C-alpha cells in the first residue's frame with residue numbers, strides 16, 4: 272500500500288506552531304490537512320462555547336422567539352413535530368422539554384409505525400380540529416410546502432427548525448431556522464437539527480434577560496492626519512447589526528450631521544477610555560456633553576491584569592488576534608471587550624445550554640455531522656455533559672447505566688456504537704415514542720422500564736437486520752453488476768421498513784458504492800439511500816423525481832417514496848441509467864499520513880497531544896501517524912482464525928502494545944520479530960480492565976530502510 276506523506280517545510284511548521292502555541296507534531300496534522308486558516312483553528316484549540324456561533328445570526332431567530340413567546344403567554348396549543356431517528360427525537364426532547372418547563376400547552380408527535388417522514392395532512396387536520404395554533408417542526412418540515420400551507424389555511428402558524436437540503440420553494444412558515452436556506456447569514460451549515468433546537472432554546476432563554484433586543488452603540492474615535500477617524504458599530508443580541516466608518520476633515524464636516532449623528536442618536540454609547548476619547552468627541556461634536564459608558568473602567572475592575580493597557584495592547588494579548596486573518600482594529604477589540612463584560616449576563620443561561628448539549632452530542636454523531644467548525648466545540652462540551660447527565664436527565668442516565676457508561680468519560684464512538692443504536696431501534700421498530708419518552712422522563716422508575724423496552728427492541732432490530740442481510744447477500748454481486756458496478760438497489764417486500772437505512776449503509780460500506788434499499792408499506796415503497804465516493808443523495812434522487820412521490824435528505828443519505836405502480840419503472844431506470852453515475856476513485860491504495868516522527872520521540876505525551884484531534888468523525892478522521900524505526904519485540908497471531916496480530920514495539924526507550932487487524936498476512940512475509948520497522952498507525956487509549964493504556968493501532972507496516 273502506498274503511503275501518502277505530503278512534504279512540509281520546517282520553517283512553515285515552526286511558524287504555525289508558534290502562532291497557535293501548538294506542538295510541532297500537532298502542527299504537521301493541520302498543515303497536511305490544509306487546515307491553516309486562523310478562523311478554522313479556533314474550533315480545534317478552544318473549548319469554550321462562547322466560540323460557537325450566535326443563535327441570532329439566523330435571519331428569522333427574533334421572529335421565532337417572539338412567536339413562541341406569544342404562544343406560551345396566550346396559552347396557545349403548541350405541537351412539536353419531529354422525526355423517528357436520534358436527531359429527530361433529541362430535537363423534539365429539547366424543544367418540547369423546554370416548552371413543558373415554561374408551562375406551555377405543548378404536545379409532541381413523531382411518525383409512528385410506518386407513517387411517512389415529515390408533517391402529514393392528517394396530522395395538520397387533526398391538530399386544526401383540536402384548535403391548535405402553532406406547529407414547530409424539528410428535523411423535518413423544510414420540504415412540507417403543501418402541509419404547511421394547509422396548516423396556515425386552518426389558522427395554524429408553523430415554525431420550521433430543520434437542517435435538510437431545501438427545495439426550490441420554501442414553506443410559508445412564520446420562521447425558518449435552517450442554515451441551508453439560500454442567503455441565510457448563519458456561517459456554518461453542518462449542524463444537526465438538535466443543535467438548532469438547542470440554539471433556539473438558548474435564544475428563548477436569552478430573550479428573558481434585560482439585554483434582549485436592546486441596541487448598543489460602540490464608538491471609537493482616533494486622530495488622523497488633519498482629520499478625525501470615527502467608527503461605530505451597533506450591537507444587538509451580541510451580533511453586529513450595522514457599522515459606520517467616517518474620516519472627518521474640515522472639508523467633510525457635513526458627515527457629522529448627515530451620517531454620524533443619525534447613526535448614534537438615541538442609542539446608549541460605549542467607549543473605551545473616556546479620558547482620551549473625550550477630547551476627540553469635543554472636537555467632532557463641539558462638546559463632550561454626552562452620556563457614555565466607559566468599558567475600560569469595568570474591564571480594569573474585573574481583570575486587573577489589563578489595568579491601564581490600551582485596546583491595542585489588550586488585543587495583542589487576547590486570543591482573538593490569533594484567530595483572525597485580518598489585522599485587528601480597535602473596533603474589533605471594543606467588540607471583544609463588550610462581549611467579555613456583558614457576556615457575563617449570559618452565565619445564568621449557560622448552564623442549561625451546556626446540559627442541552629448532551630442531547631446535541633448524540634445527534635451530531637448519530638446524524639454523522641462533520642466534526643469541524645463549531646461542531647467540535649458543541650461536541651466536546653456535550654461529551655462532558657453526558658458524563659454529568661445524572662444531574663439533569665434521569666432518562667438518559669438510566670440508559671447510560673444500562674450501557675455501563677454512567678458517570679464515565681464518554682467518547683464519540685460510545686455514542687455511535689452503543690447509545691445511538693439503542694435509541695434508533697425504537698424508531699426502526701415503529702415505536703420511536705419509547706425513546707422520546709425516555710429522553711423526556713423525569714422519573715427514574717419510569718426510565719428503567721423504558722430502557723428495558725428499548726434494549727429488547729434493539730435485540731429484535733439486530734435479529735431482523737441479520738436475517739435480511741443473509742437473505743439478500745447471495746444476490747448482491749449480480750445486483751451490483753447489473754448497475755454497471757456503480758450502485759446496488761435492493762427492493763424486498765419482506766424487509767421491515769425501519770431497517771432500510773441500516774441495510775443501505777451496510778451495503779454502501781461493504782461494496783463501496785452507493786446503495787438503496789426499498790421496503791413495502793401499504794401501497795407505496797419506502798426507500799433509504801446511502802452514498803459513498805462523493806455521490807450526492809438528494810441530487811441523485813432528483814433525476815427520478817417524476818417517478819417518486821417524495822424524496823429528501825442530505826448529501827450522504829436520503830429517503831424516498833415510490834408508488835407501487837411506479838416501482839418497476841423506477842428500478843428499471845436505475846439500472847439503465849447506472850452507467851452515468853459518477854463516483855470518485857477508490858483510494859484504497861494510498862494511506863494518508865498526518866504526522867511523521869522517529870520512534871525515538873515516542874512517549875506518552877504523543878498520545879496526550881493527539882487528544883487535541885478528538886472527537887473525530889466525518890470530514891475530520893482520526894490522526895494517522897507514521898512512526899519510523901520501531902523495533903518489533905514480539906508478534907503473536909490472535910483472533911479466532913489467527914488473522915490479526917498482537918505486537919510489542921520498542922521506541923523511545925519503552926515498549927508499547929500494538930495491534931494490527933488483518934495483519935497476519937504481512938507477518939513473516941514482510942517482517943519478523945526482531946525487525947526494525949516503519950508503521951502507519953493510529954494512537955489510541957485502550958481500556959484494559961480498569962487500566963487505560965496507550966496502544967498503537969497499526970494500519971500498515973514495512974521494514975525500515
Ligand SMILES: [Mn+2]
Pocket residue numbers: 358359410434463464638
Ligand atoms: Mn437530522
